Structures are given as structure tokens and as C-alpha cells.
Amino acid sequence: MATKKKTENGKTDASKKKSATSKKSTKKPSKKIVKKKSIPKNKVTKKVSKKKPTRKSAKKKSVHEVPSVSIVIPIYNEEGIVSASVADLTEKLKNEPKFDRTYEIILSENGSTDNTIPIVEKIMKSNPNIRLLRVGEPNYGLAMRKGILMARADLVICDEIDLCDVDFYIRALHEIETNGFDLVVGSKALDSSRDKRPLYRKAATFTLNSLLRVFLGFNGTDTHGLKALKKSRLLEVVDRCVVEKDLFASEFVIRTTRMGFRSKEIPVTIAEKRPPSINLLNRVPGVLKNLGELFWVIRVKHR
Numbered sequence: 280m281a282t283k284k285k286t287e288n289g290k291t292d293a294s295k296k297k298s299a300t301s302k303k304s305t306k307k308p309s310k311k312i313v314k315k316k317s318i319p320k321n322k323v324t325k326k327v328s329k330k331k332p333t334r335k336s337a338k339k340k341s342v343h344e345v346p347s348v349s350i351v352i353p354i355y356n357e358e359g360i361v362s363a364s365v366a367d368l369t370e371k372l373k374n375e376p377k378f379d380r381t382y383e384i385i386l387s388e389n390g391s392t393d394n395t396i397p398i399v400e401k402i403m404k405s406n407p408n409i410r411l412l413r414v415g416e417p418n419y420g421l422a423m424r425k426g427i428l429m430a431r432a433d434l435v436i437c438d439e440i441d442l443c444d445v446d447f448y449i450r451a452l453h454e455i456e457t458n459g460f461d462l463v464v465g466s467k468a469l470d471s472s473r474d475k476r477p478l479y480r481k482a483a484t485f486t487l488n489s490l491l492r493v494f495l496g497f498n499g500t501d502t503h504g505l506k507a508l509k510k511s512r513l514l515e516v517v518d519r520c521v522v523e524k525d526l527f528a529s530e531f532v533i534r535t536t537r538m539g540f541r542s543k544e545i546p547v548t549i550a551e552k553r554p555p556s557i558n559l560l561n562r563v564p565g566v567l568k569n570l571g572e573l574f575w576v577i578r579v580k581h582r
Contacts, residue, residue, distance in 0.1 A: 346381040346408075348452070349430030349510075352438050353387045353422035358394040360552055361386070361440060365402055365409065368443040377449045385410045386440075387426035390417035420527025427517055430510060437506040437528075441552040444505060447545070451507035454543055461512045461540040464532060465505030465547035472546040480555075487529070487566070494574045495533055499544055502529040513540060521576050525562055526569035533577070 350368075354361060365384065372378055386399050388411060396413070403409045412429055414422045427435055434455065436448055444465070451463035467474045467484060474481055484501065491497035506528070516538055520530045535542050576582050 344381070346383045346432045348380050348382040348434045348436060348448075349432040350382060350384045350436045350438055350448075351387060351423065351426030351430060352384065352440050352443075353389060353419050353426065354391070354395060354399075354440050355389050355417060355419070355422075356391045356393045356395060357440050358391075358398055361395055362398055362402060364440050364443055364552065365406075368445070369406065369408065371443070371445045375445055375449070378445060383408050383410055383431060385412055385426050385429060387412045387414060387422035389414040389419065389422035418523055419525060420523035423527055424517060424520070424523065427508075427510065428514075433510050435508050435510050437508070439504065442505065442549065444547060447505050447547055448507070450545055451505075454545065455507060455509055458543075459541060460543045461509050462532070462535045462542040463507045464499070464501060464542065464544045466499070466501035466544040467504060467547060467549050468500035469544060469546045473548040475548070475550040480551075490570060491529055491533065494570060495577055497529075497533050498536070499532065499542075501544065502532040504528075504549070505547055506532075516540065519582075521582075522569040522572055524569060525566050526573065530573055533573075537577070 357364075365386075368384070372382060386409065388396060388399065396411070399409070399411050403411060410429075412422070412426055414425060423437060427437070434452060436451070438444070447465045451465070454460045454463045466472060467476075467481075468488065474484075484503070487503075488497070488499075488501060491502065513535060516531060516534050519534055519538070520527060522530050532542070
């Protein structure tokens with residue numbers, strides 16, 4: 280019986296040893312598994328590095344975003360200077376550190392009979408910032424009005440193809456964004472301005488402004504030329520304007536003040552690149568007609 284117990288004890292001892300060794304063997308793989316689980320840190324870094332291309336794709340999408348500034352330029356029979364003027368303007372905007380904005384240039388063509396349109400279409404192929412708006416008739420005021428309405432940005436600059444004054448852009452936008460003005464006019468007639476136009480052009484500006492003061496109560500110094508405006512604020516002013524052609528700009532400036540919006544004149548330097556595309560004498564009948572219409576609407580009907 281004692282031998283049996285020994286054998287039984289022996290068996291039990293052996294089985295205990297086997298169970299102990301089996302437990303040890305089962306523990307070892309668990310350590311290896313833990314080590315394997317702690318390795319995939321490198322895989323996480325690889326996933327992070329794969330996110331970089333999404334930033335590049337975001338930059339590509341930003342090209343199609345709404346620009347911060349829309350520059351509206353009416354053009355009529357400008358085949359001689361439109362290409363050089365647009366190239367010069369875009370170069371200035373690119374190299375001016377104070378103008379760090381996205382922009383679009385709307386060339387509002389109105390009834391040209393020369394090669395202005397084909398030239399602009401060629402420019403558009405190499406410059407995505409250029410847009411062509413075709414009015415279909417010689418009408419400066421309508422070209423300006425439609426250009427403002429078609430502008431995608433809330434900050435709109437109205438310029439002339441023979442001026443393109445980037446310094447005005449910077450100063451005018453500062454007045455709107457910092458000082459809260461709704462409209463900024465670049466006045467040629469301020470004492471601090473430098474008007475390098477011929478004498479007969481200066482006389483025409485003086486005569487028009489005098490008529491606007493007498494008949495419409497205009498209290499400024501200039502209504503034509505460079506302007507900057509906040510579109511969301513002044514859309515109702517554009518809608519109230521009744522005349523087009525040469526006096527749309529004048530009515531727009533006068534109505535802005537009469538409707539209680541804030542406007543300011545700032546000095547500019549004017550040096551035109553070419554003579555007016557339309558003879559001044561030919562414009563006189565239309566100006567007088569529009570002036571009479573404005574007098575009737577504003578001073579008599581009080582609209």
C-alpha cells in the first residue's frame with residue numbers, strides 16, 4: 280500500500296511539475312503578444328503623415344472661393360491699352376505687400392466696335408482673375424451698375440482702365456474697414472489732389488460739379504472716377520438710381536449721402552494714359568438730359 284501511495288504521490292508530483300511547466304509555457308507567449316501590441320506606434324506616425332496631402336487639396340479649392348475684393352472697370356473701344364493696363368494692374372496687385380487680398384477684375388464692356396472683346400477673351404485664358412461682362416450698348420452707367428451687381432465680393436472698387444490706382448485701393452479699403460465708411464470717392468478736385476489732365480478736362484469736371492451743386496444740392500467736390508464701396512450696404516442705393524450713361528456715377532454718389540450713408544472723399548493723383556474714348560462735346564446733350572431727369576426726380580418728386 281505504501282508503494283502505491285508513493286507511486287500515486289510520484290504521479291501527483293509529476294503531474295504538478297507538468298502543470299507548473301505548462302503554466303510557465305503559457306505565460307511566455309503572453310509576453311510576446313504584449314511586445315507585439317506595443318510595436319504599432321510606428322504605424323500611427325505613418326497615418327499622420329498621410330494627412331498632409333489633404334492640406335494641398337484644400338489650397339487648390341481656395342482658388343475658387345469668393346474673392347475679398349471685386350474691381351469693376353468699364354471699357355469701351357480700349358484695344359490700344361486694355362492688355363497693357365490689365366497686365367500692369369495685376370503686376371502691381373501681386374507685388375504690393377499692403378494689398379494682401381484675393382480679387383477679381385470685372386471688365387464691363389459696353390458696345391465696343393473694335394477688337395476689345397477678343398483681346399479680353401485672350402487675357403482671360405491666362406488669368407483666371409479676369410471676368411468679362413458684356414452690356415451690349417455704349418452705356419457707361421449701365422456698365423458700372425451691372426458690374427457692381429455682378430461683383431462677387433462685398434468690397435467693390437470702381438476704377439478706370441486708364442487709371443488703375445492701387446494706392447487708392449489700399450487707402451479707400453482702410454477707410455471702409457477701419458473707419459466705417461460705406462463709400463469712398465477719389466476726388467480729383469480736392470486741394471491736395473494732383474490732376475495732371477489737360478485744362479479742358481479739368482474745366483469739364485468743374486462745370487459738371489457746379490451744375491450738380493446748383494440743381495441737386497451736391498456738397499462734395501467730385502462724383503466721377505475712382506470709388507470704393509461696401510456692396511451689402513449700398514445695394515439699395517444702386518436700386519434707387521434712375522439714370523444711366525454719364526450721370527449714373529453722379530446720382531449714385533449724391534443718393535448715398537441723401538439716404539444717410541457715410542461717404543468720404545480722399546485725394547488722388549490723376550494721369551490718364553489716353554484721351555477720352557468718347558468726345559466730350561458729344562456727351563453734353565446726354566449729360567444735360569440726365570441732369571434734368573435727376574432734378575425732376577430728386578428735387579421735385581423727392582424720390
